[in-house]
Amino acid sequence: MTEPILSITDLQMYFPVMKTGLRTVKTGDVKAVDGISLDVMQGETLGLVGESGCGKSTAGRAAIRLLNPTGGKIVFEGQDITNASRRELRPLRTRMQMVFQDPYSSLNPRHTVGRIIAAPFEIQGVKPEGGIKKAVQELMERVGLNPEHYNRYPNEFSGGQRQRIGVARSIALRPSFIVLDEPVSALDVSIQAQVVNLLDDIQKEFKLSYLFVAHDLSVVRHISDRVAVMYLGHIMEITDRDTLYAAPQHPYTQALLSAVPLPDPIAESQRERILLQGDLPSPINPPSGCVFRTRCVFAQDLCAVDMPELREVAPGHKIACHFPQISLQKQIEIRRPHSDQPMPPSSIQVDRPQTSGPASGRDFVGE
Amino acid sequence: MSYLEVKDLRVAFPTDDGLVQAVDGVSFNIERGKTLGIVGESGSGKSVTSLAIMSLLNRKHAIISGEVIIEGKNLITADEETVRSYRGHEMAMIFQDPMSSLHPFFSVGDQVAEAYKVHNDVSDEKAFDHAIQMLDRVGIPEPAKRASDFPHQFSGGMRQRAMIAMALCNDPSLLIADEPTTALDVTVQAQILSLIKDVQKEFNSAVIVITHDLGVVAEVADDVMVMYAGRVVERGTVNDIFYRPEMPYTVGLLSSAPRLDQVSDRLIPIEGQPPSLLRLPAGCSFAPRCFAKSHVNGDACDTTMPELLQTRPGHDVRCHLESSARISVAKQRLAGEN
Incomplete structure (x- = not known):
């Protein structure tokens, strides 16, 4: 594989918890990100998934130094940016960008679209060929907006169009790396697909690397090359996407995947669901040992004592678990429903223990 | 009852x-x-x-x-x-x-x-x-x-x-x-x-x-009702809707959602955006985004709102297209062919 464009080692991001009174005292830390390591390779999309409060967005923000990490090391394009100052970071901002989750609050309502997309040029003092206005209109056209709407305000656009504006702004300076923080979760399904396709296209066109932060496992599956699963500030499992979805080994990944309802009633009624009990523990006072043990059905005494290291169980497949579960999870079949075509050669072959049965739903509901 | x-x-x-x-x-x-x-x-x-x-x-x-x-x-x-x-x-x-x-x-x-x-x-x-x-x-x-x-x-x-x-x-x-x-x-x-x-x-x-x-x-x-712009556009049992959808909007929804159990190279979105309820199109409210419109002869889609009609017992669809044509368009779409 190629060189990593971004390399994070043992990143920690703690937020102090203050108690205010006569004197403000620090009473603890929210350990939002507690020692994660990951590499984003040139041209790939790394999906970072997890439930709310697991630290995925914080990790994404810290990765491009929108936050000052508590500990660890961040190397971007060979340069250590862990402690880089604002001044040192500024030229790097042309290389790394971000698209935010909420298309309603991430665009200034008092600025025209033209001004919003032109902002990166002005801040960085970049003078594109043919002038800023021409460059902005080209960008608008590229992301599927009408360039004539240059002088309109964000409130005149729908959610999907606003997210296109955010994408146009992020690619204005031709970056090499973009953190996408839940870019489609605020959009309706039919619009979501449009924006996902746009992200796919500009990735190919501009040779971008993505860190795609999201909670929707189906979208992550579609867009990612590799996927990392986070839980309470730690990475639980990281591997290529086909392995993660077909043969996950961490009990949390398995539970997470089994919890997603499939839009396929017959397959749905025949799936076994792993119901996790309880809620996410507080990141101020995480459980000792493995952070997942309080909700894990396989937890044993060792799990309370020792936080398992993220270790490699197969080439490129790392998990943080003392008791990986290989055969228990019924694997999700990889297939193309609504079609009798054979599998495309690019997808991997998976064990299909039950394909002869009606598990695919195709066999007995046909016309 | x-x-x-x-x-x-x-x-x-x-x-x-x-x-x-x-x-x-x-x-x-x-x-x-x-x-x-x-x-x-x-x-x-x-x-x-x-x-x-x-x-x-x-x-x-x-x-x-x-x-x-x-x-x-x-x-x-x-x-x-x-x-x-x-x-x-x-x-x-x-x-x-x-x-x-x-x-x-x-x-x-x-x-x-x-x-x-x-x-x-x-x-x-x-x-x-x-x-x-x-x-x-x-x-x-x-x-x-x-x-x-x-x-x-x-x-x-x-x-x-x-x-x-x-x-x-x-x-x-x-x-x-x-x-x-x-x-x-x-x-x-x-x-x-x-x-x-x-x-x-x-x-x-x-x-x-x-x-x-x-x-x-x-x-x-058990039963599903699909709504678009204030109207029911398709209604049937859960199996009707997921395995035999006919209304292009339902089909579009099913084909545009990425799936956990499926690999696809590219999502098939529904083009355009839902209409403003203040300015609904004159005919079928889905017509401006409909990928099956070209299969309908004449301009019925742009001039008249189709009725919600039964296509088989318990399964109603609101579309000008013939049922058999709807099914074949839906099949193509869901197989990623148009």
Whole structure:
């Protein structure tokens, strides 16, 4: 594989918890990100998934130094940016960008679209060929907006169009790396697909690397090359996407995947669901040992004592678990429903223990 | 015998810019023990439909017509007193956002107890005991202790459980869940959906689940109604909708959602955006985005709204295209061919 464009080692991001009174005292830390390591390779999309409060967005923000990490090391394009100052970071901002989750609050309502997309040029003092206005209109056209709407305000656009504006702004300076923080979760399904396709296209066109932060496992599956699963500030499992979805080994990944309802009633009624009990523990006072043990059905005494290291169980497949579960999870079949075509050669072959049965739903509901 | 009958329900909101027809002629029935899923994107009228059934729309600001019949009584024309006696006892609602649907100043137990006291002449203590039982029923750990907690001390999933306890405390025959899991994580969503299924079995209630998530519908619903721009565009059993969809919009929804169990090189979105309810197209409201329009001869799609017609028993579709043509277009689309 190629060189990593971004390399994070043992990143920690703690937020102090203050108690205010006569004197403000620090009473603890929210350990939002507690020692994660990951590499984003040139041209790939790394999906970072997890439930709310697991630290995925914080990790994404810290990765491009929108936050000052508590500990660890961040190397971007060979340069250590862990402690880089604002001044040192500024030229790097042309290389790394971000698209935010909420298309309603991430665009200034008092600025025209033209001004919003032109902002990166002005801040960085970049003078594109043919002038800023021409460059902005080209960008608008590229992301599927009408360039004539240059002088309109964000409130005149729908959610999907606003997210296109955010994408146009992020690619204005031709970056090499973009953190996408839940870019489609605020959009309706039919619009979501449009924006996902746009992200796919500009990735190919501009040779971008993505860190795609999201909670929707189906979208992550579609867009990612590799996927990392986070839980309470730690990475639980990281591997290529086909392995993660077909043969996950961490009990949390398995539970997470089994919890997603499939839009396929017959397959749905025949799936076994792993119901996790309880809620996410507080990141101020995480459980000792493995952070997942309080909700894990396989937890044993060792799990309370020792936080398992993220270790490699197969080439490129790392998990943080003392008791990986290989055969228990019924694997999700990889297939193309609504079609009798054979599998495309690019997808991997998976064990299909039950394909002869009606598990695919195709066999007995046909016309 | 259906428990709830909705006939030609119409809701319009007058605004400065004109009349917004949020719900336009929705009819359906639901029996006890059955679950109806209403699917649609934002602005399709699915939430307004549920609020109209519960008579929760302010009649000063909404023009409502049609019939909502529960046990022979039309709630649209009934007075507020009658509707109140139905609410809670006959029908109850679980709202989307558990964060903002609970009062922050009152303990969770008090809020559940209040719902019980409204319909039952009991002492405060007795109502609070009932609230504890209900919280236990919906799976709140240590309910006796947690009942005196305030909403901010509950997690999102627990708040949604408390909302369900509140909705269930008078054994309603009809439960309407408006996006009950949208604000929740998938693992908690799985817990809440299984809870809704359990209580439905236990109380034999009729349940309406409103959602934009096709996976949730596939999991809980018996029948499905797909809405677009205030109208029902397709209606059938859950198998009809997922395996034999005919209306291009339904097909478009199914083909545009990325799937956990599927590899595809490219998603097939529905082009364009939902129309503004202030400026609906003259013909079929889906026509400007429809990929099957070219298969229809003439300009029927742009001039007349198709009727919701039966294509086979129990399966209704609103589309100008012939049924056989619809099926073949749908098959191609779902196979990723157009």
